Structure formats: structure tokens, C-alpha cells
Amino acid sequence: MNDALRDLYREVILDHSRRPRNYGAMDAANRQSDGFNPLCGDRLRLFLLVEDGAVRQASFVGDGCAISTASASLLTEAARGLPEEEALELVENFRGMVAGESEPDGESLGKLTVFAGVRDYPTRVKCATLAWHTLRAAIEQSGETVKTE
Amino acid sequence: MIAAPAYDLEKVRADFPILSEEVRGQRIAYLDNAASSQKPRAVLDAVDHVYETGYANIHRGVHVLSERATEHYERSRRRMAKFIGAQSADEVIFVRGTTEGLNLVASSLGRYALREGDEVLLTGMEHHSNIVPWQMVADLTGAKVLAAPVTDRGELDMDGFAALLSDRTRIVSVVHVSNALGTVNPVDEIARLAKERGAYLVLDGAQAAPHLKLDVQELGCDFYCLSGHKMYGPSGIGVLWGKKRLLEAIPPYQGGGEMIRTVSFERTTYAEPPAKFEAGTPNIAGPVGLAAAADYLDGLGIPEVAEHEARVREYAESRLSEIPGLRVVGTAREKAAVVSFVVDGVHPHDLGTVLDQEGVAVRTGHHCTQPLMERFGVPATARASFGLYNTEAEVDRLAAGLRTALEVFRP
């Protein structure tokens, strides 16, 4: 594997793509949203338990590439415990980072900065953001399938 | 007997300037020819030649440049008529590509032939461009769109196809060669069955044109579409061929300049085909590039090209079969230069990214054939598709790249 690839497929990403965390439907969920990337056929369904204006738990099921699977997996960890507004801010920060609009900021993004390498792969940005768009839809309760294009 | 001259691969490769370009420090193994092919010098020069020596709007000016441009354009039409075996150049309509050709046929033939309750029979391996236009005209006319089943090998299920044909079938529209699987469909048999029912037959030849010697009259179809950019010609130009009497009978597609005889606010009369279907200023240099591509292909000999590609494809199938967990999707007995595959535990999109880093260009995704992906239970495949300049060494790079991907993704 060359350096460019190593920058994209960081060990954390590979780990989460092989063993996604919080994988599975959630019976207790009170929010749910579907995401679809027509470009590569990736699909995912995100489940949230939201109480007192904060995300208590998040899980997902779906079928996707390493980037989109790892992104969903890390999302379910990162969103847990966040008030809804902060979760929406995180969506925006994450999107800005992988789209190359803002520098990776460890303070606001923590572990999620492992996705910074995606900036150099324009065709993969949508893979990384699919779960996050879906999170926004689940919080905003738009109820539609989110498409990446 | 004279021995056939050996296929001179080195010479062929030297005809394509892009093949000697280096990208990120290496030459690209371009294995995405089913999406679009690269262009030989002869095509690039032919297009330049139009702009440098005889460009103006066509069919309109009395001046010398317009005359020259018109002659370039019409000579290309005659060349393409010969390339596909049309009876006359008037049956050759220049369109943007297969998509526009199919939309034209669906709209014009559909409005002419379809009534409520009529049926259009497609197959389960159609490109979206041979599905959606029919759905659009079916909505308009009250006709129904059906799709014939595909077998596990990726061949058309001919019993299933025949069972769906009925006296309600007015139009049959089928892909000649599948872009996602490479399957070459038995169009002779399809034409015979369609004719028995009195149905019109439309063939999507986007993938056939660069690999098969075409003779539209012998194929027994009524309409045939192809794209220039997949047969080493420019993008934005393609051919719709139709039988003359049908082109005369069906209504026009777009309205505008060039396609009329007389216009008044009370009544407009249309020009004869092909002008009837070429409203507005067309792509003027494109047809010249396309004709040059036809010359180039015929110069090499399409059977020789096909034989070379078959060799490369078979080599690829054998190299890929050595890769653990790799499954080829589409193993038809009659196949063109496509190998579609999935690898256990590695998503096609990730394969594509790793291969790209190794300088190997493949396509990953649903290949605009979502119903077919559904049929095979995969969201997407990776697809290597070969052209007349590909080499076994490039296949070796593909195989090596896949092994790198396995190292990355399989712990």
C-alpha cells in the first residue's frame, strides 16, 4: 500500500469497516432515517434514541464501502450523548473537513479527523458524508431517504 | 492461403497519444473502455482538420466554407451508413449518442405505435437509457413495459423472453451487447420472434459497435443506436439508424430549424429523413471524427480486433480466477470484452480506489443497470472492460492491484 492510500485507509477506518460498532437495528429507537448513494449503491439506515433533546444511542445497518461503513460506525460513537444542536454542528464540521473547506480540527472532531485523507479523493467524499447527511435527516425528522446527489 | 498478419499491438498503441502519457508517475492501464474509449491520432486529426480547413454552419450558407462543412458532414453520414450496413445514407441520423437515439425512438416510434394496453418488451439487462425513455412514453400512451428474465450466467432467458411476447407486444427493445456483463445477445433469434408477432425491434448497439462487425439489414432490426465515444470516436456524436419507411412514418422528435420544409402559424410541414430528425445546428465536426474512427476500426479489421480482445479477456478471466474470493458476474457463452466481478469482503468502490492508485482504471458501481444488479443480488460490481489497445501486461497490473486491495482490506 502506498502513502496516499495509507492516508485514506487509516488503521482506525479499516478497523471500523471490518468490525463496525453499534451495528444492528435498535428496537428502542424513536428516530430513523435512510441514506442512499446512487453512485455506488451504498445504503444505510440510521437509528437514534433521542431523549431530552440529546442523542442517547445510535446504531445503523447497511451495506457499503469501507469509507462509508467506518464513517457510520464512528458516527454512532461520536453522536452518543450529544445534544441535538451539537450533533448538527458536528455534521457540519465533518462535512467541511472531508470537503476540504476547513482544516481537520481535533478539538471539535476528535477521532473523526482520521477521515481527513478523504479530501484528496473527490470521488470518495460522498461515501464519507452519507451517514452524516442521514444523521441530520434523522435529527431534523425529514423522513425522506437521503441521497448523496 | 495467406497467413493473416499478426495483430501489431505496439503499433496500435502508438496510435493513441494518451497511452504514453504518465499520470502520477506511471502509465495508466486503461480498462474502462465500456464507459468510453480513448482516441487515436487519426480521429483527433480529422476533427482538427474540419476546423482548420472547412468549418461553418452546414446546409445553409452559399459560401465556400459552408459548402465544405456540409460536404464533410454528409460524407461522414455516407461513411457511417457503410460502417453499419445501411441501405442508404438517408437512414443514418446523427444524434448525441445512444441515449439520444433511444430517446428519439421511444418518443417518436412510441407515439406512432403505442396505444393503451400495448406492451414494450425489454430485458433485465438493459442500460437505464433503454428503460427510462420507454417508461416515459408508456406513461404518455398507457402502454406497459415488461422485462424478460436473465439467467444466472447472465444470458437472456429465451424461453422467458418468448413467453412474454404476445400480440400486445408492439415494440421489443434489447441491448445487443450488455455493458455490465459483456453478454452478446442472440439478436437473430430475438428478431425472428419479434417479427412473428409483428413487433418493431430496436437494438441498443452502444457496446456492440466497437467489437462486432455490424450489418443492420442482416440483423433484422428496425432501429439501431450507437455512440461514437465508445468506438474510439469523439463524444457527443452517435448514430441512430432506422428503416427508411419507418423514419418517414414516425413523427419528428425535436422541432426547429433544418427539420422543416415550410413553417407557418397555420401549418408546418417537415423535411424528409434524415433532416426531419436533425433539428438545429448539429455537432458538425463530431461526425467527421466518428467517420475517422470507423476508418480506423475497419483498417485494423473488426474481426481481428475482436480476436485480440477475446484473448485479453480470457487471460483476464484466468488471472482473476486465481484471486481468492473473487467471483465473476456474467459468464455468458457469447461474451464481448467485459469482466465484471465482486470480491468477498471488499466493496467494489474500495477496489476501484486502490486500483486507481496503482494506475489501473476500472469502473465500479451499478453501470447504469440497477435492475440487473438487483437480479444478481449485488449493489455494485467492479468492471474491467478491454479495448483494441489493451495488453496482457495491463491485466497483470490489474491482478497485482487486486492483491494489494486484498492485503489492505482482508486482515
Ligand SMILES: Cc1ncc(COP(=O)(O)O)c(C=O)c1O
Ligand atoms: C449498453 C449501453 N446502452 C446505452 C448507453 C448510453 O450511451 P451514451 O451514454 O453514449 O448515450 C451505454 C453507455 O453508457 C451503454 O453501455
